[in-house]
Structure formats: C-alpha cells, structure tokens
Amino acid sequence: MKSITMRSQSFLRRLLLAGVVLTPVAAALLPAAALAQQDKPPSGGQVFMDAHCNICHGQMGSGGAGPAFRNNQILHVTDYVIAQILLGRGIMPSFADKLSDQEIAAVATYIRTSWGNQAGPVNPAEVASVRRLLQQEKALPVAQNGE
Secondary structure, eight states, X not given: OHHHHHHHHHHHHHHHHTTOOOOHHHHHHHHHHHHHHHHSOXXXXXXXXXXXXXXXXOTTSOOSSSOOOTXXXXXXXXXXXXXXXXXXXXXXXXXXXXXXXXXXXXXXXXHHHSTTOOOOOOOHHHHHHHHHHHHHTTXXXXXXXXX
C-alpha cells in the first residue's frame, strides 16, 4: 500500500511539473486554502523576521545592536514592551505606522514567550489601549486608518 501511495504522489508531482491543468474540484479548493491562510493571525516569529527585528536583537534573542531578549525580565512589563515597539528608541525605529495592533501583539507575544521567557501572551486590545494612550499623550501621531 505504501508503494502505491508513493507512486501516486510521484505521479501527481510529475503532472504538476508538466503543467497539467487541475481538475475543477482541485482548482476550486486552491482559492479556499488561500483564503484560509489570509484569515490566520500573523505568526509572531514571522513578524519578528519580516520587520527585521532579528537584525538588531538576534535571531535567537541574544541581542547585538539592540538589547537581548533571552531571559530578559523587563519583558514581563507588558505596556513597556508594547510602547517600545510603537515608539522605538535609539536606533530602533517606531513600528506604530508599520505594524497593526494584531502584528504588534503577535511579535510581543513571540519575544515574551521565546528564549526562556515566560511573560505570557499579548492581545491586540492591549496594544490598541497603549496606542491610544500614547496618542493622547502626543507621543504618537493619530494614524489615518484609525489604529
């Protein structure tokens, strides 16, 4: 049975590589899979890499040009972490206009729960609250899109 499955997979791979048109059922499933992928919240690790946080903080959270995140107790202060991402400091740019509340929550959760940290998750509502507070204090401009 295993041999038949492997041959079937190999055959399908060859068909796809040859550009064989998919059946209507298979073609109909592809857009649904793509939509399901779009609805998933962003991965904190992916945001960490896409926003280039790893360049200064290290891919393993060991720091460099930016502070280390590995076993860093300050990460337990949720509002501080969120504010640093929103405001930036020193050579770190502000991500207030680059990342959504959901993306900031995802990356904050990632750094607070990786590399030996056990500070717990951050939710988008917490980010929105800190963002509003910083806007009220005029530390952040009010964004056009309402975030």
